[in-house]
Every structure is written in structure tokens, then in C-alpha cells.
Amino acid sequence: MKILVPVKRVIDYNVKVRVKADGSGADLTSVKMSMNPFDEIAVEEAVRLKEKGVVSEIVVISIGMPQAKDTLRTALAMGADRAILIEATTDVNQDIEPLSVAKILEKIVEEEKPDLIIAGKQAIDNDVNATGQMLAGLLGWGQATFASAIEITDGSALVTREIDGGLQTIRVKLPAVVTADLRLNEPRYVALPNIMKAKKKPLEERPVAALGVDIAPRLKVVRTVEPAGRSAGVRVASVDELVEKLKNEAGVI
Amino acid sequence: MSVLLLAEVHNGQLATDAVAKALSALAPLNDSVDILIMTGEDVGAAKEASQLDGVSRVLVAQDETLAHGLAEPSAALVLSLAPGYTHIAAPATAYSRNILPRVAALLDVMMIADVTAIESADTFERPIYAGNAVQTVTSTDRIKVFSIRTPVFKAAGQGAVAPVEILRPIVDPGLSSWVEETTIASERPDLTSARVVVSGGRGIGSKEYFETIVKLADKMGAAVGASRAAVDLGYAPNDWQVGQTGKVVAPDLYFAVGISGAIQHLAGMKDSRVIVAINKDEDAPILRIADYALVGDLFSIVPELTEKL
């Protein structure tokens, strides 16, 4: 069985994002970039399925800047077998919309014919939470989003999903798209020897133009601003003072 | 122009608060709004939806395949109705996040997630980077598909009577099937619509002690929330997680107890009207955004607070 995992290079989750003064977007020049945390979880799950003998090959793919190669190397060091980089931009501020990403992935799926795609539930930069669902729709495949457990059994995946109100288990026929939620697993730390080994694994670079997919954005950014900030309020010295203030000053209890 | 608004039904109950808030979010469009209810159960929820102000029609599709929010049959049904609408919207919940992007892709349009304000028929405001930036985008697509971050809106009123129409169910593509659900029925208010939310973090220290947070919440008729750390450690169930990748809340009063205030947590609660932080660390980031900060040991503060409220 073959798995495809799309991984996105995003601003590191520890970085405090600043908005550019001209309102055109967030300032992404010279900030630390990392693999989207949900995609680390997706790669980890694929590697575990391989270790269990359920999966024979893991292909990781990223769409974006040439620097996304670093992200793909990380995935290879975690245990993926092969990587594909679709070069779509050289400008860090030019993000590719999920609809375009899904269309590009659709083309690659036609070539690679994976049995399962595990994507992240959302990218932590734009927080759209859409790519996996869009891809499943375009392919006409079943989908299981926000997975916290995956079990592969003859021709289908039994997936536990984090939904509002608790957990839901569904069975989805393969091939299918699954998106990873936070509690699916805890990704491993990559050991140095594996980083060295990953350098020898195949990484194919392809220009997006050759795929013939229209990636013109559908959304135009009118402006990007910092949200209205909150300033620190008052320190209270005791529970009595807190209760008094909530009653008489804030009027919320 | 007209709007199709997806309304979620769970165990026969309409998510009334979310739908009512979505209706006022949609008001700037000045359009007729049809509510779509997809359910496996009886259609009682339709009557409730029909009484909300600003609804033109309530469309109901009732079929076993629509009972559990499975993406493929639900998206197929929405798609069959799409040609009649300029906008397709839903409150931003796990339910709609599963269905809407699939619909958008099949209409060849971009998904606009977590809208916090509608400026015009094609221009929407949404937070990005865990709420560290707010972006206004204009969509060039012919149909706008978007989800609404409902907690930041006031609920529309009730008292209207819109007609209810029953739709013919579609054929289920049969790609997935429901197996089971473990949802905990609770008397507590829903996290995203509660007036007061009490959240606990890693500082609570154990699943057992988390019960004290629950007690404090119950004393105030509040909903209970948690940080990701508290959920990962098993102190609280997954659907209590507040934050960038959990639920977004905006209650009148939010208690953060033993929560440091990571940006991912703040993204889910910083629009609360009044924030109270209880933390033993003078320098915890949560104290920088709290309206009332009580620095001290939660193990003595929480029981005392529960008693005195």
C-alpha cells in the first residue's frame, strides 16, 4: 500500500507574527519556518503504518518555494521514502490557495496512484482547514477529517474523528483522504543518522507550470492589519477583591 | 442574490444559537436566507429554525445517510442546491469544516474560513496566524462559500414564521459509513455560546483535580474549557479545547485557571468581554491580556472562589 503525505512549510508556531506596515500581509522575511505541526503528525502516522507493515511506500510532497526542500528532508528523515517538490513560487509572501494546492495534488495523485492520503487538518499560517476536503472532493474519494486514530482493515480505513461534542468513528473506503488532528500521535524526534540518510533519499523537483493547473488566486487580499490589542487590566490581591470587582465593576456576575 | 445557510442538528436539536448568530452575521448582505437542515431524525428542528428572524425558507432533507454529518452525501446534497444561490455559508464548526471545503472544490471556488465580518457581497474579514493578523479578502468566485465565526456576533431574534419545505434526499455515494459516536450529553451550556466559560490548563495537575474546575463552572452555570495541554494530558475531553486549533469562544466572562496564555490558546478566547486569569507565575503571558489577574496558588484559590461566588 502506498501513502501520499502533503507537507507545508509554514512560519514556526513559536514565532510571533507581525503585520507589515503597508497592510499587504504578514512579515515573513527572515522568520523561522518549520513543517506545519499537523503535517508532522501526518508523516508520523504514515511512518507508523509502515513500521506495522501495513504500508510499503511513503511519498511526501510540498508545493511552494524551493526552500520547502528542507521541510521535505525533515519528512524523509522521519521515515518517508521519496519526496516531490512542486515549485510554485519564489516569494515567501505568495501563498498558494488550498483550491490550487488541491488541484496540483489531484494531478500528482493521478500519476502516483496512492491508496491513502494523510494531510494535516489545517495549516497554522492561514488556518483555512480545507485542502484535504477539497482534494477528496476533486478526486471523488471518501474523506475522514480530524483523525485521532486510524486503523487500516481490508480495503478501508476505520477512523476516529474529533468532532464537536466528542469522538466519532467512521469507516471510509480506500482510496481515501484522511486529515490528521493533534491527538493522532506524538511525532518522533529525528535522530542525526537519519538526517544524514535522508540526504540520499530521492527528492524530485518539478516546476508547477508543467502540470497545467491554473493556480491564479481567487481571493484578493484587500488589507492585513494587526487585531485590536488587549491591554493588561488590574491585579487583584484576593478572592474577595476579585468577586467584588466582577460584581460591581465588570457587572458580569 | 440569495444565501443558503447550513444549520447543524445533533440528536434532533437545532444548534439554534449558532444559527441565530450566523443570521445576524449575514445581515449586511441584505439577501434572502434559506436555511438547510440535513438530518436523519424527525424534522422538529425545522420548526425552531423557521421562527428565527431573517429566514426566508427552511429546507429539510431527512435521510439516514445524512444523520451523522458524513461529508460525501452532505456535500452532494448542498451541491444539488448550489445553482440557486450566490452565497453558501455555515457556522464554523467541525461539522461544516468537514463539508464546506468539499462543496467549494466541486464548485471550483475557494473556501473562505472563519469569517468575522462581512463587508460587502464579495468582501470578507477573517483572522489568520492564530489571530495575530486580520485579513480582508475579496473573492472573485461566482459563488462564495464561507464559514462564520459565530461567537463574535449577537443572536438574531425569534418570532417569525418562515415556510418549511421538504427536499428529496440524494443518492449516497457510499464512500463512507458511520460506525459509532461517543459524545457526552451534558446539562452544561455549549462552550461556544455560553455566557461564562471556566477553562483549566496544565497547572490543574490531574484529571481528578479538574473536577474542581467543573464544580466552579457548575456553580456559575458556565461551560468548561481547557488548554491543549490539559486535553493532551487527559484531564479534559478533546472537544473542550479552546484555541487556534480547538474552539473559539467569546463569552462575557472567561476564567483561565493554570493556563500560561500561549498564542494558540489566546487565539480562541481573546475576544471574551472580561478575562480573569488565575496563575502562580507573575510573568505568565495570560496576565498581560487579563482584565483581572489573581496571582497565587490555584489549589487554594479555586475552592475559595467556588464558595464565595
Ligand SMILES: Cc1cc2nc3c(=O)[nH]c(=O)nc-3n(C[C@H](O)[C@H](O)[C@H](O)COP(=O)(O)OP(=O)(O)OC[C@H]3O[C@@H](n4cnc5c(N)ncnc54)[C@H](O)[C@@H]3O)c2cc1C
Ligand atoms: C499574508 C498572506 C498573503 C497571501 N497572499 C496570497 C497570494 O498572494 N496569493 C494567493 O494565492 N493566496 C494568498 N493568500 C491566501 C492563502 O493562499 C490561502 O488562504 C492559504 O493558502 C490557505 O491555506 P492553508 O495553508 O491554511 O490550508 P489548509 O487547508 O489549512 O492546509 C491543510 C493541509 O493541506 C496540506 N497543504 C496545504 N498547503 C500545502 C502546500 N503548499 N504543500 C503541501 N501541502 C499543503 C497540508 O497537509 C496541510 O496541513 C495569502 C494569505 C496570507 C495570510
Ligand SMILES: Cc1cc2nc3c(=O)[nH]c(=O)nc-3n(C[C@H](O)[C@H](O)[C@H](O)COP(=O)(O)OP(=O)(O)OC[C@H]3O[C@@H](n4cnc5c(N)ncnc54)[C@H](O)[C@@H]3O)c2cc1C
Ligand atoms: C499546532 C499547535 C496547535 C495548538 N493549538 C492549541 C489550542 O488550540 N489551544 C491551546 O490551548 N493550545 C494549543 N497549542 C499548545 C500551546 O502552544 C501551549 O502548549 C498550551 O496552550 C499550553 O497549555 P497550558 O497553558 O495549560 O500549559 P502551560 O503552558 O504549561 O502553563 C501552565 C500554567 O499553569 C500555571 N500553574 C501551574 N501550577 C499552578 C498552580 N498551582 N497555581 C496557579 N497556576 C499554576 C503555570 O504558572 C503556567 O502558567 C497548540 C500548539 C501547537 C504546536
